[in-house]
Amino acid sequence: DTGVSQNPRHKITKRGQNVTFRCDPISEHNRLYWYRQTLGQGPEFLTYFQNEAQLEKSRLLSDRFSAERPKGSFSTLEIQRTEQGDSAMYLCASSRQGQSTEAFFGQGTRLTVV
């Protein structure tokens, strides 16, 4: 499968714990995005990488959230000191550089904070 891959698919964690999610984009895509989606809502933008550079971060991304893309390939999203409000689906997408290119999404990581 050469699509966007996210791991794990599901994560249940206790409030206050740290969690880390991984995204492997389509190999020739240099743009990578993280989104968060809560039930019944559309995805909300969190952050964007072009190669290894993090070029934009949403105000939704509090200081407990950090994302990296160290070699311009896979990316990780870490949430420290999780809160119940962090429960959501975390979606990763990738695209080629260019003005009108499709973004392809992974299956997402569903986080439940108990």
Add this chain to the structure above:
Amino acid sequence: SQQGEEDPQALSIQEGENATMNCSYKTSINNLQWYRQNSGRGLVHLILIRSNEREKHSGRLRVTLDTSKKSSSLLITASRAADTASYFCATDVMGAQKLVFGQGTRLTINP
């Protein structure tokens, strides 16, 4: 904040009928994309229409774009039970390097 607004929020039709969903947005765009999402799954890309295009077809899908009204529509013809899903429009906002999604339309096709 989300830029797009889809209308209706929910739509239920009989199999074989056509389904039309609308999307409105607020700012200038490079393109507009439509996605489908089955319950609890990731988003599947359906179609992209550029800001200088007015209509595009892909199989049973027809998308229109009116940049003067800042609106788009997605038509699914001859609907099937497998089309049951949520449909989202996403705008590639000019200068923003990201997609901004609407709230989605939940489509149910009744057999």
